[in-house]
Amino acid sequence: MQHFKTLSAYLDYLELPRPEHPMLSVFSAIGDGFLPCPKESSPPITNDCYSISLKKIVKGNLNYGRTKYDFTNGALIFIAPRQVLQWDESVVYDQKGFSINFHEDFLKGTELAHQIKKYSFFSYSANEALHLSPKEEKQIESIVENIDIEYQNNQDEFSKDIIISQLSTLLKYANRFYERQFLNRKELSNDLLEQFNNHLSEYFESGYFEEHGIPGIEQIAEQLSVSQRYLSDTLKKETGKTSTEHLQLYLINEAKNILLNPNKTISEVAYELGFEYPPYFSRLFKKKEGISPSAYREKYKLN
Structure with a gap:
């Protein structure tokens, strides 16, 4: 070049x-x-x-x-x-x-x-x-x-x-x-957030997270035809959260659903969500929810 x-x-x-x-x-x-x-x-x-x-x-x-x-x-x-x-x-x-x-x-x-x-x-x-x-x-x-x-x-x-x-x-x-x-461009911002979450859902449902790990923000932005910086700025202006925070929010919400399955260990939940190291998943979950994944499972376990 x-x-x-x-x-x-x-x-x-x-x-x-x-x-x-x-x-x-x-x-x-x-x-x-x-x-x-x-x-x-x-x-x-x-x-x-x-x-x-x-x-x-x-x-x-x-x-x-x-x-x-x-x-x-x-x-x-x-x-x-x-x-x-x-x-x-x-x-x-x-x-x-x-x-x-x-x-x-x-x-x-x-x-x-x-x-x-x-x-x-x-x-x-x-x-x-x-x-x-x-x-x-x-x-x-x-x-x-x-x-x-x-x-x-x-x-x-x-x-x-x-x-x-x-x-x-x-x-x-x-x-x-x-x-x-x-x-x-509030309407565009809302649409961008919806597309962001839809892409994450598609990645997760296809098994991408478990096979390849958590997708990077740059990769998601490319799929949305915007730059990484613009994606984060737009979401921050509209929602108060950056693209990284929205990604973490998505992961935690999915984790809550998976944790209700008592047949999966905490490590298996972490790997399914694309985390390479289960302890990092546990720390992030506790940071966002105030309790550990195992404590959350115990608190909300299905009878």
Whole structure:
């Protein structure tokens, strides 16, 4: 897989103009201009840059999870260094919007270098972009205009601090708007939880747990066509529990049913649920229920 260590090399590959700054590029078509068109398709590649882009689709569809959504109001997409990128010619973007790319070293020695790693939306898939309302889009565009002014002007000793300050503001607004999106997509969140539990049930009923062990969250997220981080964030916002906590809740609920069968030992129950070590199952059960599996069985045994 091809990897680009510098911003210039990455932009050259995309067939885009070289940057005004060796570690920062700003392409903006908020007014009357148009964004330059990158190459139409690419095999998987990686680079050492962050990317923040506002895109509008004029042809083709992108999925948000398993559901198609209208991107005509703009989709804000965040990409972190070393994420695998790949695209083809099936999706055509309007040449409006903006694209900000900056090398991770551009942030060295700044507070944003640490803060940016806390923004989970940089871990989301492109199909989990931030969908902006027209009002939100204007707010983001005003910040980008300030960044573009500093970028296009003759840069001085204050330019970098001003640009980083504006980038920090942009990310804070994005974080706020993602909170709004999670709240507005309550129905999607509920559907995601239902799909999550359905997949666990299918795994369990097929004997997958006992044969292969407990499936990982990343594996389940892949089956749901979302990223691991997005799955956990969505469930956390809606239910107060992370995907790992929901997985544990499912396991404990199944354990309660199996424990009522007096013919199975505690170890057999643990193995059936995919636990490699029965003592870990017992500790988790007691942590969640306040009593041990054997005590639970004794308390609720069938007469």
